[in-house]
Amino acid sequence: MAVARGGLIHACSAFNSIYFDYDPRLRRYMREPDPDCFATVSVGGTLPVLPAGAFVRLTRGSRELWGEVAAVLGAAADVDEDGWTGAARSGAPAEADQDRQRVVIDTDVFGPLSASESIERGRWLRPGGGLENGQLLGPVPSSWGDISARDQIGSFAAYLAGPARALLDLGPLPRWLTSDSTGVSNADVARSIRTAVECLAQIMATAPGLRAWDLYARPAAEAASFSASATFQEVQRAVCRPAPGNRARYSALWPLLDALVREGEHYDGLTGVAGAALAIDANLALADVTTSRQLPDGIDLRVDDLWQHAGIWRAQRLPVDDVLRELDPLTPAGIGFMESRDSRVGDPAPPAPSAESGEAERGASRVTVLHIDDELIVLSVAVSKADLTGGRLRLTHAVLDLLPPGDLILQLHHDGSPHTDDGAEQHVRRHQDTIQVVSWPIAVPPGLHLTVAAARAGRRLVATSLRLANPVDVAGFGTVNWEFDEALFCLGAGLDTSQGTQQSWQPWAPSVARGTWRPAVAALEHLIVEALKRDGDRGLADSRQLDGRRLTATLFGPDVRSAALLWTIIHTCEDMAVLGLLTQSPGLSRGPDVFTWWPSTPEAKEARASAEWRDGGSGPPLSRRWIRPQRRRLPPEQRPSLKAQLDYARWRVEVEGVDADTELPPGTTFVHGHLKGSGPGKPWHRHVPQDLEGNSGNG
Incomplete structure (x- = not known):
């Protein structure tokens, strides 16, 4: 076709x-x-x-x-x-x-x-x-x-x-x-x-x-022929060139290709569909060079915009800052638009800590980017004991520079906190790479994992912790009910780090908004549930419900009116409804769809079953605790194991048939589908249904 x-x-x-x-x-x-x-x-x-x-x-x-x-x-x-x-x-x-x-x-x-x-x-x-x-x-x-x-x-x-x-x-x-x-x-x-x-x-x-x-989409053979052409070599030399003074250079592909083609013997410009196809070939070839690490030494190259001029690529000398270091180079995150607002995003990373500061760095809060796009950033923060004691929340310079200047509002929800003011707005101020004057609940353990989200156009940070399905008993400390970072917990509690806590939490790999539609963002799910529980309209059996517009305003404030952000929230809620975490029903008078959270009481289960029957829902819900099988980038100089290569090949054959491409792309490995915290599982391509007892099905 x-x-x-x-x-x-x-x-x-x-x-x-x-x-x-x-x-x-x-x-x-x-x-x-x-x-x-x-x-x-x-x-x-x-x-x-x-x-x-x-x-x-x-x-x-x-x-x-x-x-x-x-x-x-x-x-x-x-x-x-x-x-x-x-x-x-x-x-x-x-x-x-x-x-x-x-x-x-x-x-x-x-x-x-x-x-x-x-x-x-x-x-x-x-x-x-x-x-x-x-x-x-x-x-x-x-x-x-x-x-x-x-x-x-x-x-x-x-x-x-x-x-x-x-x-x-x-x-x-x-x-x-x-x-x-x-x-x-x-x-x-x-x-x-x-x-x-x-x-x-x-x-x-x-x-x-x-x-x-x-x-x-392009025929693979035609795209491959461009990668071997002299024109692509010229494109690569131009795009991989940083600006003077170690500043980032942004290169738009369409004008560059037009100039290179103009120099040819039979110039007719980037004409019609063939011109657009050539631009897609250039993007694919640059992506291959980036992911296979065939770039010039010391250069960080990444796509920054997919729409403008068929693609704008960003080249900078290494090292890069925290946000870029965590971000897939094929993520069109619009870093250039951020930099234009006098932010420090994209500046070189600070020098590595000295030996004297190694111990302090080991006990510092840890920030991981879970999702970033041109409207939204979602983080996981493991909070150190020092920051809990000092009333701080570390977000890094790079993350804070994504937000407008001035003071911020933090809405913190500690899951299961007995405090009546839990979830109240806190007015906080910036200081270097942290926000300060944070009022932490008494129950917060060192190393607590928070999911933090912010709309890049707003001043509101919304954060929540997540209770463990199975609390962890720690010798010498007691029971911990929330997800936490094992190393930071042991350091903060004064425990022997060698004894471990059997807590195997790992953050999601960063997700991105690929393409111009707005995908669901799994990292938002805990925040959405807590927002519904806190501010949703009361329904049957103490359920809570909101439509997408009101939920977006609840999370990020009524002053943020972004259609793209709204659709991110709606698509995430729709994904959660498919997984059984929420239910979705039509609004009154053809209004926007309503999303409902249900408590785990017998009355709520009965009311939910009745509501789903009326709305035509059927089948067991899926579980977000099930981590989808996926390819994941490896650190430089690492290669996938033979077992990972064989399992990836098996997975692709099961998904696409015997004609599937079964070779792992360079620089990646294969992560099996598994229940979160349970270790590797079978590499099935479908979600695993969950029965009422939480036992996994056969895929």
């Missing part, structure tokens, strides 16, 4: 290909859509909202040409030919009517052009004709509601659910939803389309013979 469509396919176009029956042999859609539902672009007119996958009519008076949007990219003007761009562009929100975008149009998806259509396409493609190199250039238009121009899946879903909804009559979606499709709201249709496209994006990311980048 990708080959037939010019060598590049977006997840939204993949949805179209299936839904409207694209024939790769004939290279055309077999179902004839109604052109009245197409987005109309007139010569000299303003651009409408044109997400990837949208059908387009290019009109010039009474003449018209049909096409499909194959790619949508940011096209900021202030970029040099060598790709240099200011840090502020990397990861910045797309501002309607201010920022520019590049919309790549594929005019071949409806079959061979007639003679008159070929002439019309020639008119559009000529200089000044409106379709420069097969692309529409213009300001970013206002999108639908809270959907960002960067959110191509959300924009595509709103397009099909709104102005192009009649197109859906050509396929089965109305019949899936209800026998009377006129009674289905646009929100229901958009949610169904979004789910389907996200599923296709995941399939594309693991399909044999394809290479996926963001929401695009």
Whole structure:
């Protein structure tokens, strides 16, 4: 399919290909859509909202040409030919009517052009004709509601659910939803389309013979040929070059590639779908160089923005700070946009501690990044005895610089704390790499693990501890009921660190927002549950419930109004509902869905079962204590064991069949699926259902 469509396919176009029956042999859609539902672009007119996958009519008076949007990219003007761009562009929100975008149009998806259509396409493609190199250039238009121009899946879903909804009559979606499709709201249709496209994006990311980048897929053979080209060698030399003074350099790929291709003998620019495919190839080749550690000595390279100019990459000399050290280099975290606000994010890491400070460093609080994206950061903090005594919470300079300057608000919930003021807001102030004047509950043990989250646009930190399912008895101390760091606990309690506590807690690997849709963030789950318990509306059997908007305001404050953050919370709650941690039900009068937490009382179990039966729920819930099998990056100079390689191969065959690619990517190992704290388990690809006694199933 990708080959037939010019060598590049977006997840939204993949949805179209299936839904409207694209024939790769004939290279055309077999179902004839109604052109009245197409987005109309007139010569000299303003651009409408044109997400990837949208059908387009290019009109010039009474003449018209049909096409499909194959790619949508940011096209900021202030970029040099060598790709240099200011840090502020990397990861910045797309501002309607201010920022520019590049919309790549594929005019071949409806079959061979007639003679008159070929002439019309020639008119559009000529200089000044409106379709420069097969692309529409213009300001970013206002999108639908809270959907960002960067959110191509959300924009595509709103397009099909709104102005192009009649197109859906050509396929089965109305019949899936209800026998009377006129009674289905646009929100229901958009949610169904979004789910389907996200599923296709995941399939594309693991399909044999394809290479996926963001929401695009390329034939693997074509992507590999670019990696061996002289053009890529020039790209690598330009992108891997830091700025003077050990400052980070940000390189935008589209202008750089355009300049390099311009120097060739047969220059025609980055034209149409082929130009977008070349940009994806460049990203994939840079990703391979980064993950295989084939970079020049002393260089840290990472992608920072996926949308602007088909990708902006960040190069800096080592060492890097705490946030970057914990972050996957293929995480588009928008560090440049942060740096533009006079923060110290991305500055070189401080020098290593001296021998004299080694003992003090060993007993210091430990900060681990669990999730970071352009809207949100989630951390795990193991709090040392010294910080508990001094009323401090260490977050590191790099993390504090993600937040606006000035004092902050901390909302701390210690799970099971008897204090009546637990969960109350505390006004705290910054000092170096910590926040101070923190009032800790008496029950807090040294080494306590806190999950801490903050919206990067707000001043509120929300933190919670987590009670252990099975409390730990420690000789010489007593019973510990909360997750904790063993080494810090023993140091703070004055115990022999060699005796151990049989506490095997490990933080999650950092998760990231890959692509322009907002994924669920597992690290938020404890915070969401505590927010519902604390501030949710009381329901049946002492349950607590809130919709996504009110829950977001409860967590991060009513002043934070970010659509991307809202969808992160909603998708996380939806994931929790699938896992059985919450229940999800429609709101009143077609309002937003409501998420409900239930206590573990017999009355609540009975009320929950009745509510789930009414809402059509069935089947046993899954368990978030089950850690998904996954690939994990290894430290430099380490290699996966033979057993890890064999188990990974077995897992891929079980997931994808005998034709799966079973070789571990360089620099990674395989982590088995297992119950949290129980050690490695069988490498099954599905979640393990849990029965009422908590025993795992067979996968």
